[in-house]
Amino acid sequence: MARSSGVRGHRIGSGPAGESERGGDLVARVLVTFWCASGHSTPTRFAAEAVVPEEWECHRCGMPAGQDQENPPAATRVAPYKTHLAYVRERRSDADAEILLAQALAKLRGTAS
Numbered sequence: 001m002a003r004s005s006g007v008r009g010h011r012i013g014s015g016p017a018g019e020s021e022r023g024g025d026l027v028a029r030v031l032v033t034f035w036c037a038s039g040h041s042t043p044t045r046f047a048a049e050a051v052v053p054e055e056w057e058c059h060r061c062g063m064p065a066g067q068d069q070e071n072p073p074a075a076t077r078v079a080p081y082k083t084h085l086a087y088v089r090e091r092r093s094d095a096d097a098e099i100l101l102a103q104a105l106a107k108l109r110g111t112a113s
């Protein structure tokens, strides 16, 4: 049995001190603030060499946000969600609905008998 293994002052992989700290944290970063149509600000950090996008998603409301506070992008992407039924109701009048319902009922009765 090897008694003293593991109590040796020999750390595997210990290079010059501080070597690993130079890579990640010292990358230059820029802070870009995006503004949505509701006036929310979304400060976002990018690496200095990264391409900063024109628009970013607002962290508060999810609407598109731009870098120009005075002129934020229009919230076109977040049109109010409509159900399928809402779309159907837009296309069809109540009279149409009555006819469709009558037809559906007739069909139901026809197949049920």
Ligand SMILES: [Zn+2]
Binding pocket: 036, 037, 038, 039, 040, 058, 059, 060, 061, 062, 063
């Ligand atoms: Zn917002």
